[in-house]
Amino acid sequence: MLEAIRVIEGKAAPLKLDNVDTDQIIPAEFLKILSKKGLGRYCFYRWRYNEDGSLKRDFILNDPRYSDASILIAGRNFGIGSSRENAVWALQDLGIRCVIAPSFGDIFYVNSIKNMLLCIKLPEEEVKMLQELAERETLVLKIDLEKNTIEFKDNIIRFEMNNVVRERFLQGLDEIELTLKNHIERIKKYEENMPGFMIPKPRRFVPY
Amino acid sequence: MAGRSIFDKIWEIHTVYEKEDGETLLYVDRHLTHEVTSPMAFEGLREKNRRVRRPDLTFAVTDHNVPTTDRLKPIRDELSAKQIAALERNTRDFGITLFDLYSPYQGIVHVIGPELGLTIPGITLVCGDSHTSTHGALGALAFGIGTSEGEHVLATQTLWLKKPRKMLITLDGKLSEGVTAKDVILWIIRNIGTGGGIGYIVEYDGEAIRRMNVEERMTLCNMAIEGGARTAIISPDEQVFNYVKGRPYAPADDEWGEALEYWKKIVSDPDAEYHKIIRFSVNKLEPQVTWGTNPAMTLGVSEEIPDPKDFDDPDERHAIERALDYMGLRPGTKITDIGVDVVFIGSCTNGRLTDLLDAARVALGRKVMHNVRAFVVPGSQLTKRTAERLGLHRIFIDAGFEWRNPGCSMCIAMNEDRLKPGERSASTSNRNFENRQGPGGRTHLVSPLMAAAAAVYGRFVDVRELDLPSREEVLEHAGGY
Known part of the structure; x- marks a missing residue:
């Protein structure tokens, strides 16, 4: 079971790129690792490191000002592409607890919720305003899931969030346990009524 | 009552429970899995001492990591070998059919599903891979999912989903010689953008689609995800029924007739409603x-x-x-x-x-x-x-x-x-x-x-x-x- 989250407070880093795909968040070669932990060092691997392992200076997350950032302010369509949940695990292991963007890849968004990585959709103008603020000075955001607000300095931005998603964060429930507890009879009943042709049966070997 | 699309119909048939806020528990008829996105899901089951609810609806294959050279030689990449071994162990422990490196049915998960008759019209299908939309070419409602969702499906044979919006893309006209389904989908993505389909399920229809064979339709559905779409689907027709018939896991004998009757009912009604409709002519399309x-x-x-x-x-x-x-x-x-x-x-x-x-x-x-x-x-x-x-x-x-x-x-x-x-x-x-x-x-x-x-x-x-x-x-x- 994952722990409930009500408030996230932390430093924000601007990642001013659209269409950041999950291949960039974690390259395929690191999907062979049989663990959810320790993937942070491979997060944005090709953008963070040169071939000799030294840090690339031009990548924003290598800037010492953002080394302890826990909120990423990203561009449009963040997390598109491959379904790899490792992208979420890598971001979390890097210390990221929330991503703010105008839009997200659908599968990435769901994967994030399942792992309690908060994804907040904001209008593009607000995202750009936050990115510019975070570039100019240290920007600390306080995200309150009960109030649906982002507070910084003397400002408050409201965001919209699906109630299902919100409840999940506020309660931190084990989804599988809940489904089994609340719906198992319905599932069994559904299965009893399934027509036989829906169930695959190996019947023949294809000749070639 | 307004007409319903193939997506509406399959969704409704497979709804186990719907919450007041629209979140729906959907029954999953097929769960396909492979070596890369499944290990942590099986690990999760072990930690909680859970079993796989329907091993008979779950199929595994090694495809992502495998060498394409001589199969009789050991796999040189140690991590790949470990991941492949993990799938062998997991499928053995949980009683799931595995098409391993040496199986005559081995192949890329989205190629073998349709080819083996595991993918048939009117079913719900999930796989821990974004290109699962491919299976929509046969009229299956197919979702690419993450590892946590995969674990939920393994344990419950169901998936919680929010109903996506519907987009209809109608393709009129006839492709020129030398222009293929791949050119059509690249061109569609160029037009709608990488995020154009976010939140939508795309349904394809039109003259150009009906002319395509089932494999060409798979190419078209396969890349819907690259336009951001949750998945893609095409109402099945005679071509699809002929494609499915006689495949190793396809319904046969008495069940074939029942299946066919069901498949003919789930096609989109002519007056089905959509949130967004796009119409293209493919007549002048060039290779992309x-x-x-x-x-x-x-x-x-x-x-x-x-x-x-x-x-x-x-x-x-x-x-x-x-x-x-x-x-x-x-x-x-x-x-x-x-x-x-x-x-x-x-x-x-x-x-x-x-x-x-x-x-x-x-x-x-x-x-x-x-x-x-x-x-x-x-x-x-x-x-x-x-x-x-x-x-x-x-x-x-x-x-x-x-x-x-x-x-x-x-x-x-x-x-x-x-x-x-x-x-x-x-x-x-x-x-x-x-x-x-x-x-x-x-x-x-x-x-x-x-x-x-x-x-x-x-x-x-x-x-x-x-x-x-x-x-x-x-x-x-x-x-x-």
Whole structure:
């Protein structure tokens, strides 16, 4: 079971790129690792490191000002592409607890919720305003899931969030346990009524 | 009452429970899984001492990591070998059918599903892979899911989903000779953008779709995810029913009639409603080539590389500059002046018999350019054996292509098949993201016809200008064993 989250407070880093795909968040070669932990060092691997392992200076997350950032302010369509949940695990292991963007890849968004990585959709103008603020000075955001607000300095931005998603964060429930507890009879009943042709049966070997 | 689409109907039939806020518990008829995204899901089951609810509806295959070279030799990559061993252990422990490296049914998960008759119309299907949308070509409601969702499906055979919005893309007209389903989908993505389909399920229909064979429709559904769509679907017709009939796991005997009756009922009503409708004519479409680092960065073969200076929006300008820099291309360069080092024909997008036949249309009687490395990776063992039975492999080998064993191969570059830094490929796969085919590799996505032609000429050419035999003529020439 994952722990409930009500408030996230932390430093924000601007990642001013659209269409950041999950291949960039974690390259395929690191999907062979049989663990959810320790993937942070491979997060944005090709953008963070040169071939000799030294840090690339031009990548924003290598800037010492953002080394302890826990909120990423990203561009449009963040997390598109491959379904790899490792992208979420890598971001979390890097210390990221929330991503703010105008839009997200659908599968990435769901994967994030399942792992309690908060994804907040904001209008593009607000995202750009936050990115510019975070570039100019240290920007600390306080995200309150009960109030649906982002507070910084003397400002408050409201965001919209699906109630299902919100409840999940506020309660931190084990989804599988809940489904089994609340719906198992319905599932069994559904299965009893399934027509036989829906169930695959190996019947023949294809000749070639 | 307004008409309902195929998606509405399958969704309704499979709804186990709907919450007041619309969150729906959907029953899953097929769960396909592979070595890369499943290990942590099985690990999760073990930790909680849970079982797999329906091993009879769950099928596993090794595809992402596997070598495409000699299968009798041990796998050199230690991590790949471990991941493959983990799937063998997990499927054994939980009682799931596995098509392993040596199975005659092994292949890319989205190729073998339809091929084995595991994918049939009217079912819900999930897989821990974004290209699961492929199965929509048969009229299945198919979702690519993450590992946590996969664990939920293993344990409960259901999935919580929020109902996506519906987009209808109608394709009118007739494709010109040399223009294929791959060109159509690249062109659609170019038009709607990488995020254009976010939150939507795309349904394809129209004259051009009905003309396509089932494998071509799979290409079209496969890449819907590259336009951001949750998935894609096409109402099944006689072509689909004929495709499914007689396949190893397809309904047979008395069940065939019942299945057919059900399948005919789930097609979209003519007055079905959609949140968004797009209509294209494919009449004037030309072969497409991606030039940048996402699949929306696509051009027709007669066009030139864009100039960032022509774009007012600073974000767009920056994105183009960045892509040109990565791809090592200059503005104004003609597509047909771009040379290639490697040609890859395969993947869940274009690794089926139709695709191999198309590539063979170009390869027949021609030679791969001396400085090009070209290889064909059939999507599955069945595809490979069928192609060999037809004699297609000889056409490729005579032309200088390598003829490999099935797997995801250079589409994801998790095995040894990858580009070296700076190398440029013509690839029939689905993603031209940075480093996708190997660190520093530069990918141009094209159709199998265009890829094979690039292998022969060492650069992109307009396949419409080549004198090509028809698929039938290729088969006649190949002559079987």
